[in-house]
Amino acid sequence: MIQTDIVIIGAGPVGLFTVFEAGLLKLRCHLIDSLPEPGGQLIEIYPKKPIYDIPGYPVVNAGDLIARLMEQIGVFKPGFTLGETVTKLEETADQKFIVTTNKGTQHLAPVVIIAGGLGVFEPRKPPIENLSAFEDKGVEYIIKDPELYRDKQVVISGGGDSALDWTIYLSEKKIASKIALVHRRTSFRGHLDSVQKVMDLAAAGQIDLITDAEVVGLQASERGHLGAVMIRHTTLGDVLRTADHFIPLFGLTPSLGPIADWGLDIEKNAVKVDTFDYATSRKGIYAVGDINTYPGKLKLILCGFHEGTLAVQSAFARIHPNKKNVLKYTTVNGVSGF
């Protein structure tokens, strides 16, 4: 089990800078993020976009800001668990927390700081009534192992690159026995050569391209697995199609995820905190950055830096209840790492 002073959930700009402020207080940090690299939405969504409201930087690209933050906190040698999503939080008898990820990695610390930003990016699920009933029974939102579809009848839905690419892959590698690509419109928004390839496969009869249509219902087979999908065509009406697997590929959307189940006060999809120290309703757990809410909250990186700074002062008092601490200026004392 990984042991540290502070587990930070979320390695976006605010989580990263919190490492720095904790380091000044000689507190060690370990960051966990579901994305494969640090930076959060700045790296995942808008690495090339300029940011104009970081003090001292008239303009800085999101990706560059993350690189600078990584450089700034390097001296404090933070640990990282990347590409894993936090699923469970348990409190021990001595008021510490065990934070567990979907891959089973465990982290132990007396303080948890949630810097989760928009939350976890999860697949966008189409509004089909009984969709969740077929999860792991023929409905998959992410293709993990293409071999699952060997000699199966597959229906893929979506109009972006992942829908196009997987249709091409499962067809060209002769994995699935039958493939239909269902898309609401006639035009696709993926790479031009992928679109052309899908058109060619359809013309050659290798796949069924069903446009101006949506999957609107699911039916079970005799053994309770997915057996068929109902496809609603704008002109032809409803058509039932045999399918062993239905793979809706509509991109990712952020959600609060498992944090919502940790007994924290939640308001409007955000974690309520006390602005004295950005503590949540559970002692030892703090929330900073876009994921928190309080009267006057502004979702700015700038404000998140401030929140993390105050949170670690309070965290210090929890970790070292009998130790004196005074605010030190880096100008006077410099920065001494671990």
Add this chain to the structure above:
Amino acid sequence: MEENTVHVNIIDREGLTHRLEAPTDMNMNIMEVCKSYDLPVEGTCGGMALCASCQCYVECDIPLPEQSEAELAMLAEAFHVRDSSRLGCQIRITKEIDGIVLRLAPK
């Protein structure tokens, strides 16, 4: 009515029409105006055309600025999309849109 102010009409998911005053000189968009009046528009991504939580249907003939690639890409993946769909965050408040009528798409 104040100078630099227009009216936008937002029909909420219960069918109720809200006539909102919106400033043209604050660089705002429809998503932000809805949020400032506490209408149930989440605007999760902050206005980058990345979440479709501000999707609405245009229910008037007022011409709107063309859709960007980013908006078209998002609407290609979103649900409940119609020909009249737009993302509220991509419609700037300008004097040209005075009187616009928009219906919030289902969540």
